[in-house]
Amino acid sequence: MEAFQFDVPALPADALEAERRVREFLARERAAGTYQPHLSSWNTHDAEFSRRAGRAGLVAVGFPKEYGGQGWSMLARYVIAREMLANGAPCFAHWIAERQSGPQILRHGSERARKLILPKICAGECTFGIGMSEPDSGSDLAAVRTRAVRQGDDWVINGSKIWTSNAHNAHYLIALVRTSEADGKNRHVGLTQFVIDMAKPGVKVRPIYNLAGGHEFNEVHFNDYVVPDDMRVGELGAGWDMVTGELAFERSGPDRFLSDYRLMVELIDRVGTKPDAYQAVEIGRLVSHLSALTRMGTSIAGMLTAGKSPQVEAALLKDVGNVFERELPEVARRIAPVQPAPDDAGARYSETLSHIVQHAPSYTLRGGTREILRGVIARALGLR
Amino acid sequence: MSTTNPANETAEMSAIVLEQAERLFRGEITKERLEAADGGAWPAELWAAIEENGLTLAMVPEAAGGVGLPAADALKLLRLSGYHTLPLPLAETMVGAALWAEASGEAVGGPLAIGPTAPGEQLLIAKSGSDWKLAGTLTRIPWAAQSAHALLHARDAAGAGYLVLLPQGSGRIEPRANIGKEARDTLMLDGVVVPAAAVRPAPAACREGMLAAGALVRTQQMVGAMERALDYALAYVMERKQFGRELAKFQAIQQQLAEVAGLYAISSAAADGAREAWGRPGFEMSVALAKARVGEAVNRLTDVCHQVHGAMGYTQELPLHFATRRLWAWREEFGNETHWQRRIGEWACANGGEALWRALAENRFE
Numbered sequence: 101m102e103a104f105q106f107d108v109p110a111l112p113a114d115a116l117e118a119e120r121r122v123r124e125f126l127a128r129e130r131a132a133g134t135y136q137p138h139l140s141s142w143n144t145h146d147a148e149f150s151r152r153a154g155r156a157g158l159v160a161v162g163f164p165k166e167y168g169g170q171g172w173s174m175l176a177r178y179v180i181a182r183e184m185l186a187n188g189a190p191c192f193a194h195w196i197a198e199r200q201s202g203p204q205i206l207r208h209g210s211e212r213a214r215k216l217i218l219p220k221i222c223a224g225e226c227t228f229g230i231g232m233s234e235p236d237s238g239s240d241l242a243a244v245r246t247r248a249v250r251q252g253d254d255w256v257i258n259g260s261k262i263w264t265s266n267a268h269n270a271h272y273l274i275a276l277v278r279t280s281e282a283d284g285k286n287r288h289v290g291l292t293q294f295v296i297d298m299a300k301p302g303v304k305v306r307p308i309y310n311l312a313g314g315h316e317f318n319e320v321h322f323n324d325y326v327v328p329d330d331m332r333v334g335e336l337g338a339g340w341d342m343v344t345g346e347l348a349f350e351r352s353g354p355d356r357f358l359s360d361y362r363l364m365v366e367l368i369d370r371v372g373t374k375p376d377a378y379q380a381v382e383i384g385r386l387v388s389h390l391s392a393l394t395r396m397g398t399s400i401a402g403m404l405t406a407g408k409s410p411q412v413e414a415a416l417l418k419d420v421g422n423v424f425e426r427e428l429p430e431v432a433r434r435i436a437p438v439q440p441a442p443d444d445a446g447a448r449y450s451e452t453l454s455h456i457v458q459h460a461p462s463y464t465l466r467g468g469t470r471e472i473l474r475g476v477i478a479r480a481l482g483l484r
Numbered sequence: 485m486s487t488t489n490p491a492n493e494t495a496e497m498s499a500i501v502l503e504q505a506e507r508l509f510r511g512e513i514t515k516e517r518l519e520a521a522d523g524g525a526w527p528a529e530l531w532a533a534i535e536e537n538g539l540t541l542a543m544v545p546e547a548a549g550g551v552g553l554p555a556a557d558a559l560k561l562l563r564l565s566g567y568h569t570l571p572l573p574l575a576e577t578m579v580g581a582a583l584w585a586e587a588s589g590e591a592v593g594g595p596l597a598i599g600p601t602a603p604g605e606q607l608l609i610a611k612s613g614s615d616w617k618l619a620g621t622l623t624r625i626p627w628a629a630q631s632a633h634a635l636l637h638a639r640d641a642a643g644a645g646y647l648v649l650l651p652q653g654s655g656r657i658e659p660r661a662n663i664g665k666e667a668r669d670t671l672m673l674d675g676v677v678v679p680a681a682a683v684r685p686a687p688a689a690c691r692e693g694m695l696a697a698g699a700l701v702r703t704q705q706m707v708g709a710m711e712r713a714l715d716y717a718l719a720y721v722m723e724r725k726q727f728g729r730e731l732a733k734f735q736a737i738q739q740q741l742a743e744v745a746g747l748y749a750i751s752s753a754a755a756d757g758a759r760e761a762w763g764r765p766g767f768e769m770s771v772a773l774a775k776a777r778v779g780e781a782v783n784r785l786t787d788v789c790h791q792v793h794g795a796m797g798y799t800q801e802l803p804l805h806f807a808t809r810r811l812w813a814w815r816e817e818f819g820n821e822t823h824w825q826r827r828i829g830e831w832a833c834a835n836g837g838e839a840l841w842r843a844l845a846e847n848r849f850e
């Protein structure tokens with residue numbers, strides 16, 4: 101077996117500076133009570149918060165200066181992200197743009213797309229969505245049917261996307277579409293990614309409510325939507341390579357083990373400074389998982405900083421990170437029982453638990469299901 | 485190439501020592517040797533080769549007569565020894581020699597036993613003229629009968645901690661073994677008199693006895709043995725056919741092995757955390773985090789590795805059991821995961837919810 105190695109690099113100067121800045125920023129936000137840490141997460145959309153983070157120089161710090169960034173390392177970005185998560189900061193308005201769409205455009209977009217979009221991302225003013233899944237194309241992503249047909253310098257798109265998180269707030273999506281037929285042997289050919297401007301005609305968003313009643317994701321319908329060729333991301337037909345690269349960004353971050361970190365904080369405070377043996381053992385167990393996950397996260401950010409492409413490591417981290425995220429509410433309810441109620445205003449622990457119990461099922465679906473990730477790992481092990 | 489850079493030189497030296505050890509273990513730890521060790525044999529030549537290669541003194545500073553590798557590098561040797569299921573007390577000797585060198589400034593040769601190995605066991609020590617006198621019985625001491633010395637932690641009536649270096653033959657020994665068939669002896673030490681030179685105030689790593697140092701080395705060995713068990717499982721499912729194809733082709737098999745590869749990865753990260761914490765503030769808590777995480781992973785990992793081997797893995801025919809029986813033994817030694825989880829939980833609760841993140845982010849568990 102390839103011995104998976106998660107060496108932890110020392111934080112470079114830019115990451116230390118990033119840590120100082122983000123802590124200062126979050127201390128100010130929390131002192132001013134701009135958001136409710138126990139009820140929000142990276143999945144919470146708050147355009148004003150993202151704008152303030154952008155103004156504080158905390159969004160997309162890794163982008164080059166010419167596009168509004170600071171040219172900092174992936175480790176600096178990672179440190180900012182994990183501090184945001186540990187503080188329950190509502191980051192969704194800039195999260196996807198910063199995590200994956202922006203980096204895709206930076207690497208594979210046209211110069212016009214870069215100049216138009218990247219500075220807005222860095223300013224915390226630009227919200228992106230991910231247009232991968234379709235009604236008949238979930239785990240089997242290569243089955244997408246939304247098509248783009250060439251028309252002069254443009255492409256005309258027809259079809260539907262589904263589960264598109266935050267599409268109702270998004271300025272742009274990156275959509276994966278068919279630009280030519282799959283050949284019989286290789287279904288990965290003929291796919292291409294485009295940047296979709298949500299303000300243009302021909303694209304409609306309809307809400308889908310999650311089980312808790314929240315409006316998180318959507319259906320997105322394209323009806324003769326026209327996109328110029330210079331909004332293509334990557335070579336024509338290279339869409340499959342594009343999405344696999346993008347998924348490495350999507351899977352490798354602290355958002356795959358810190359989604360419900362605030363419950364950890366609330367749980368410890370609920371239990372109090374004198375836990376009984378059972379409570380201490382279970383909290384200790386969770387902390388032992390978290391500390392190893394934190395090391396893995398830092399290590400992967402170090403690999404990205406060093407220009408490596410840690411796709412398998414990312415799948416491993418998301419898998420073990422999701423196990424932790426799914427287990428946390430279960431442990432909480434056993435060692436600090438409460439009847440969780442969403443209307444338990446003021447009873448923070450109960451509110452947080454109520455929120456997390458209902459959202460936890462999504463953790464092992466979004467960004468690739470547990471089973472698909474384990475398939476990726478199995479391939480790396482040489483089993484398939 | 486700046487070979488004059490001391491950091492590079494050290495890294496090179498570590499790489500050389502590790503490579504030599506790998507070659508030695510791979511060549512010498514055969515199935516026959518492991519079976520003989522299971523029957524109680526002490527592979528003296530192998531031990532001699534280990535000492536000759538400087539492995540036992542890897543963590544001891546050069547000034548004290550050791551090899552002087554950085555601890556974080558030296559401890560990788562134990563991961564290797566775990567991978568190869570070395571049937572000898574290299575782990576105990578390596579960490580014991582480092583502790584004694586720190587306490588006394590001197591290196592000690594020959595195999596070392598360390599203890600106590602169980603939470604709650606305590607050796608007592610009291611002044612007796614210019615000497616010291618011991619009281620107590622310690623159980624499950626690794627290779628006490630075969631070791632040149634036992635390095636034991638003891639406390640006086642006031643609670644002060646000491647390290648005691650006992651030559652072989654002190655007190656009474658009852659030979660016992662763990663389920664890895666490794667010697668784990670009982671040491672009866674009531675009334676044993678020790679000269680002052682063999683008693684030193686315990687160094688910082690032993691603030692709470694021998695458990696942290698012992699748990700540190702066990703976590704390294706355990707991730708090594710986990711990797712070995714996984715390697716055996718992967719090789720087996722690619723070879724063995726049922727229903728006309730390799731077991732590896734069945735998705736149920738793939739999913740289980742992928743899951744435990746994740747457990748191995750996170751355990752390995754946890755063990756690295758302990759390895760790098762030697763000599764640093766918060767050492768004990770880093771070890772606690774590692775022993776807790778690694779110990780918990782053993783059950784599921786060995787479960788799957790055995791399951792995919794079918795009945796054949798439940799025999800002595802295949803070498804899988806050399807790794808898995810040791811894992812089942814090692815997870816209990818120097819505090820099992822419950823012991824360490826509780827310590828961590830009490831620490832986390834005492835500090836309050838908001839304080840935890842800084843410790844995690846900065847990897848400082850003081």
Ligand SMILES: Cc1cc2nc3c(=O)[nH]c(=O)nc-3n(C[C@H](O)[C@H](O)[C@H](O)COP(=O)(O)OP(=O)(O)OC[C@H]3O[C@@H](n4cnc5c(N)ncnc54)[C@H](O)[C@@H]3O)c2cc1C
Binds near residue numbers: 462
């Ligand atoms: C909260 C949330 C937000 C999301 N946001 C977005 C977004 O913004 N953009 C976007 O494009 N998508 C998004 N998704 C969609 C997500 O990527 C898909 O849910 C996921 O890829 C699985 O697809 P599916 O839901 O169609 O399930 P299916 O693919 O139908 O799978 C159902 C079950 O079958 C299993 N399964 C499928 N194939 C196999 C196989 N070969 N072997 C074994 N088991 C298999 C799956 O693991 C799963 O357990 C989001 C999902 C959620 C829950």
